[in-house]
Amino acid sequence: MANQKSNLDRRVAVKSILTNRGDALVVTGLGSSSYDVGTMDHPNTYYLWGGMGGAAMIGLGLAIAQPKRRVLVITGDGEMLMGLGSLATIGAEKIRNLSIIVLDNELYSETGMQPTHTSRGVNLAGIASAAGFAATDTVTSLPALKTWIPKLYNTPGPLFLDVKVNANRYPLSIRLRDGAHIKNRFRESLLGAKAFD
Amino acid sequence: MKAAKKPATPQSATWPLDIYKVFKQVGIRQIAYVPDAGHTQLIKSCHADKTMRAVSLTTEEEGVAMMAGAWLGGDRGALLMQSSGVGNCINMFGTIRECRFPLLTLVTMRGEWGEFNPWQLPMGQSTPAALQNAGLVVQRVDDKALVGETVFAAANMAFQTNRAVAVLIGQRVVGFKDWSK
Numbered sequence: 001m002a003n004q005k006s007n008l009d010r011r012v013a014v015k016s017i018l019t020n021r022g023d024a025l026v027v028t029g030l031g032s033s034s035y036d037v038g039t040m041d042h043p044n045t046y047y048l049w050g051g052m053g054g055a056a057m058i059g060l061g062l063a064i065a066q067p068k069r070r071v072l073v074i075t076g077d078g079e080m081l082m083g084l085g086s087l088a089t090i091g092a093e094k095i096r097n098l099s100i101i102v103l104d105n106e107l108y109s110e111t112g113m114q115p116t117h118t119s120r121g122v123n124l125a126g127i128a129s130a131a132g133f134a135a136t137d138t139v140t141s142l143p144a145l146k147t148w149i150p151k152l153y154n155t156p157g158p159l160f161l162d163v164k165v166n167a168n169r170y171p172l173s174i175r176l177r178d179g180a181h182i183k184n185r186f187r188e189s190l191l192g193a194k195a196f197d
Numbered sequence: 198m199k200a201a202k203k204p205a206t207p208q209s210a211t212w213p214l215d216i217y218k219v220f221k222q223v224g225i226r227q228i229a230y231v232p233d234a235g236h237t238q239l240i241k242s243c244h245a246d247k248t249m250r251a252v253s254l255t256t257e258e259e260g261v262a263m264m265a266g267a268w269l270g271g272d273r274g275a276l277l278m279q280s281s282g283v284g285n286c287i288n289m290f291g292t293i294r295e296c297r298f299p300l301l302t303l304v305t306m307r308g309e310w311g312e313f314n315p316w317q318l319p320m321g322q323s324t325p326a327a328l329q330n331a332g333l334v335v336q337r338v339d340d341k342a343l344v345g346e347t348v349f350a351a352a353n354m355a356f357q358t359n360r361a362v363a364v365l366i367g368q369r370v371v372g373f374k375d376w377s378k
Contacts, residue, residue, distance in 0.1 A: 025269075025270075027266070027269075046269055048292065049295075050288075050291055050292050050295065051262060051265075051288065051289050051291065051292035052288070053258070053262075053289075054258065054259075054261070054262030054265070054289055054292060055262075056262075057259045057260075057262035057263045057266065058262045058263070058265050058266035058269070059266060060252070060263055060266060061227060061229075061262070061263035061264060061265065061266025061267035061268075061269070061270065061272070061274065062266035062267070062269050062270040063266075063270075064226075064227055064250050064252075064266075064267065064270070064272065065226070065227070065266070065267050065269070065270025065271055065272035066270040066271070083259070083262075085254075085255030085256050085259060086255070086259050086262075088255050089252065089253070089254055089255055089259055092253070093252060179292070179295035179296035179297070180295070180296050180297040182296065183268075183269065183296040183297070183298060186269055187268075187269060187271070190269070190270070190271065191271050194271065195271075
């Protein structure tokens, strides 16, 4: 069954998180998270259309390379569950400029709305906390999310926020899907001419 | 239980140091690894170097993703693993290929020259073909004296052409456990 604990719409959540993103760098997990973030496209966003389970670790490599910038990983519960080991790696590394945000509808929405383990009691924020993240939480409403947003950009990490969202689905909104282009666009925006050294 | 003898290669081998020198030369800043006995010295050298960040992984595909992130942020990286780890990476290699990320990975081989553990053979013997099928350029070195220059050549190819390059370091270089006595 779809998550009954939250009435928060995923796109409202993403818009709230990214409206004042400043110079933050964003990595999205494949599927709905990429499409959601794609509605607010920005050259400092790297979208995954594959590599399930890899979003958090791309965030770690990027955060190490850019210690003065905040890195936000925005992904789904299914994608995060496939990369649980990366929570241990990131917790152990104690990286200060990385925030992981999971849009948790408790469903694999791209493949037929099958329930994920988070619908059966698996607590992602609890796992991140046990892995040594500096702060973790689960939010189920827009006001609760809004109190977290400044922390996502400013509080020393690693941070982990499980945002429970409802089962709303949207048409695929992002047309940008050539991987080499997404990578090159991101690097050129961040590094300028050095991107092609 | 009978203890295995130490690897035939003494810990004072120079080829791990040769790799470390190449890392310095080509500006490697991030190292990701799942430990392998063959990479012991190199991992120690990287952890001791303040200009490098060496990250221990829970599984090798984490490192493939991390290397992509490193490159997005302007860092060069290298991923160290044993041949058993190659199988764990296959789907994540697809992201590297689709986005034309450079990737330098150094794979210490098991399941070949003098292997004693039959369980190492399936992945060890499949490693070159698995890497090639995943779109990596595969370069192999079986002579200790050539390890440094092979890694240097592979790094140049990877970072100059935006391609994924794997260097297979043969079990003949790494040494093998002798369980016959």
